[in-house]
Every structure is written in structure tokens, then in C-alpha cells.
Amino acid sequence: MVKKLEKGLYIKPIDRGTTIDHLSPNSALKVLRIVGMGEAAVTVAIRVPSHKMGVKDLVFVENKFLSDEEIAKVALVARNATVNLIKKGEVFRKVKLGLPERAVGILECINPKCITNKEKDIQTVFEISKDPVEAKCLYCEKTMNEEEIAARIKG
Amino acid sequence: MTDVVSIKDFSKRDILAVLKQAGEMEVMPRAQKAKILENKVIASLFFEPSTRTRLSFETAIQNLGGRVIGFADAGVSSTKKGESLSDSIRTVAGYCDAIVMRHYIEGAARRAAEVSRVPVLNGGDGANQHPTQTLLDLYTIQKAFGRIYGLTIGLLGDLKYGRTVHSLAVALTKFDNIKLVFISPEMLKMPHHVKTEIKDKVFFKETANLERYLPKLDLLYATRIQKERFPDPTEYEKVKDAFVLDLSVLEGAQKHLKIMHPLPRVNEINPELDATEHAIYFEQARNGVPVREALLYLLRDVRKW
Numbered sequence: 001m002v003k004k005l006e007k008g009l010y011i012k013p014i015d016r017g018t019t020i021d022h023l024s025p026n027s028a029l030k031v032l033r034i035v036g037m038g039e040a041a042v043t044v045a046i047r048v049p050s051h052k053m054g055v056k057d058l059v060f061v062e063n064k065f066l067s068d069e070e071i072a073k074v075a076l077v078a079r080n081a082t083v084n085l086i087k088k089g090e091v092f093r094k095v096k097l098g099l100p101e102r103a104v105g106i107l108e109c110i111n112p113k114c115i116t117n118k119e120k121d122i123q124t125v126f127e128i129s130k131d132p133v134e135a136k137c138l139y140c141e142k143t144m145n146e147e148e149i150a151a152r153i154k155g
Numbered sequence: 156m157t158d159v160v161s162i163k164d165f166s167k168r169d170i171l172a173v174l175k176q177a178g179e180m181e182v183m184p185r186a187q188k189a190k191i192l193e194n195k196v197i198a199s200l201f202f203e204p205s206t207r208t209r210l211s212f213e214t215a216i217q218n219l220g221g222r223v224i225g226f227a228d229a230g231v232s233s234t235k236k237g238e239s240l241s242d243s244i245r246t247v248a249g250y251c252d253a254i255v256m257r258h259y260i261e262g263a264a265r266r267a268a269e270v271s272r273v274p275v276l277n278g279g280d281g282a283n284q285h286p287t288q289t290l291l292d293l294y295t296i297q298k299a300f301g302r303i304y305g306l307t308i309g310l311l312g313d314l315k316y317g318r319t320v321h322s323l324a325v326a327l328t329k330f331d332n333i334k335l336v337f338i339s340p341e342m343l344k345m346p347h348h349v350k351t352e353i354k355d356k357v358f359f360k361e362t363a364n365l366e367r368y369l370p371k372l373d374l375l376y377a378t379r380i381q382k383e384r385f386p387d388p389t390e391y392e393k394v395k396d397a398f399v400l401d402l403s404v405l406e407g408a409q410k411h412l413k414i415m416h417p418l419p420r421v422n423e424i425n426p427e428l429d430a431t432e433h434a435i436y437f438e439q440a441r442n443g444v445p446v447r448e449a450l451l452y453l454l455r456d457v458r459k460w
Binding site: 113119121140143 | 274
């Protein structure tokens, strides 16, 4: 890590916490909106050079480990990103995100007449499909496109 | 299968099993039929009023010897006192052997099926699903043509808001060699999500020109164009007559053309067609009874827990 910093990193590596790398350009703030970081110190880099992607965004969160549910939410808006959980400067868990097949309990349905928006004790379930990315409500069967999905991730 | 929630849950095989059973219900002696639901109680919960669906379900239950409990209007149910649907269903499921339900909330049937120990039969959940209508439509097609393949089927009228035509179009993709023609005013075209769902599975064509495609059709499924769908009444006036079926319009049709309609109709089919060989919409309405009998028969012993 220290070696990389010497090469001129945009963000100082963290010793403990979560890094979200390979975010598509301009998506970092969206990720922060979706996953509330609470009191954690957050460093964000937007449109920085990347070998792999040309330009990318980065999010470093100190002293907070994203839960599986939070990682699933990030995957919905940043499916090519990599999440690293770091302790003592070492990566102890690396998650290459991908689009989940199902989103359970993390999305709200776009349809105001859907039962999941009327009775709050119901856990939402969406089937996620690719090309184009769509989420289909198990209950009312309405589908949401990528933009609509991003706007309806539960806070 | 433990419930009838959405036509999407039915494979082609499931559909054909229901249609076969419906045919058997039609020839089964009355006395034998009346034993199927003997000593059983079926709840008929109509949170939203309906004539055809409720009466044909309740007729089916009575024909099978079952007893009906329930209500025909949410105003008299405990929903009015603020009870959740989940709680209402859990409670009623403890009283009965199956639940027939119509609800104005979309997804209500799926939720009811999750919390009910007895089968739930969806009689319509808002603008979402109405699977028994689709099954009776398919049964009517099978009876009229002796098959559900190799047919050119026109869907006419309000294709944008008509839940019946969406479900039917999707269900027909499960059958072979079906050609669909969507005939509607520009404003009421088949929605994008339905076209996306069917596009790789069935041949379809969109048009506003009924006259041109009518001669190719084996079946024409007409729906009501509702005036209130048009923001500008002059737009409605422009299109309403283009989709009215009468004897003169049908001069261009094949002799064997059949006309279906989910009913109620208003102006879209002139009553002068009722007596012709083309009209099968009242038979279609009648077919609701054997199809619902078949579903009740197939689910008669289901207990989910």
C-alpha cells in the first residue's frame, strides 16, 4: 500500500475499513447516497485515471465494514465495482460485484398501487434481469429500469 | 400448483391440464359434480365489486356442492377498520378450504397466497393479473377451433390499458405458430413492456388499420375503448368508429372468423352480430363456469401447511 502511495495515489490508503474501487465515472456520489456511511470518515475520488477503465471513481470509508446487504445495494448501481474490506492495511475480504438475480428487501416498488407500498410489513422481492437491466416486482409484476432502480434503493 | 395467482406461473402443460379438466366438467353428471366440494366452504372475498367473475366463481362453487362465505364489497369487510390484507387472509384461511379473491391493490393475490394455508384463486388484482379470465379465453379458443396453434389472432381496441389482452398475448406465446395482430388507435397501442416480453416468442404486427388485416384473421378479440382514457374528447370521436364491429365491417372477414370480447361491451360490437356464427362472446362468458370449476377441482385438497 505504502509503495503505491509513493507512486502518487489520489487517495491515501486506509488502514481499516472499506474501499469501493472501479466505480464507473460519476457514480461515487450515487453510491454514497444509497449506502449511508453514518459518522464514518469518507474520502471520494471522482474521474481519476485508471489502467483498466480510463477514468473511474473511488470511495474509501474508514472504520466501517459494509454489510452484505449494503454490498448488494452497491451492486445494483455499480455492478462492475470491487469492494475490499481492510484490516491492518490488508485486504481480508474482496468482493467483485455483479448484478444479483434477486433483490430482497432493498428496493421499493415504483408502483404506488403495489401491495408492498400499502403494507409495510411485506419484504419486497425483485427479479433482476440484464441487458437491459430491469427489476420486476414479484407482487405487482411491474418492471423498473436502471435509473428507476437507482432511485428506489431503500435508505 | 397450490394457488392461481398469475398466468405467468402456468406452463403450457399446466394450462392444457386446466382446459382438459374444464372440458370434463362440462360433461360430468350434475350429481357427481355436486360431491366434489361437498362439506367444503369456499370464501369469496371481493374487495372490489365484479359481476361476471364473482357470479361465475360462486356458480362454480355451488355446482360442485361447496358452500360460499364472503362479501361482495370491501365496504362491509374489516379492511374498513384498518386491518391489513395479510391479517384478513390469515384469519379467513382458518375458516375455509379455498379463497377466491378480487382486490384493487396490485400484488394482493401474491401476498394472500403467501400467508394463506389454503389455495388462493385470484379473481383480479387491480390492473395486474386476472388469470382465470385468460384461462377461460384460451378455453374458448380451444373450443371454437379445436386447437390453440396455427391461428392468426387480432387483438382490437384499447391495448394499452387492457389487462385482459396483455395476459392473453403473453399466454399465447406458449403455443405454436400463433400470429398476433395488434389493432388499436396510436394512443392505445400495446405497451412496450408487453412487446418486449413476447418479441422473441411470437410473430406480431401492430396497425391502426382493421380493414386491411381483418381478412387474414381467424379470431378477433375486441375490447372496449373507454372515453375517459382520452385527454381530448375530439381524439376519442376520431377513433371510436374505426373500431366498431358490425355487419358491413365484417364483409371483409373470413367466414370462419370468430369474435370474442371480455364484456361488458358498450358500442364496439353492434348487437346485430350477436346472432351470427362469428359471435362467441356470450359463450366465452359462459365458459367462465367450467374453467373455474376445473380450478376448484384441481385445488380441492391442497393444504400448504
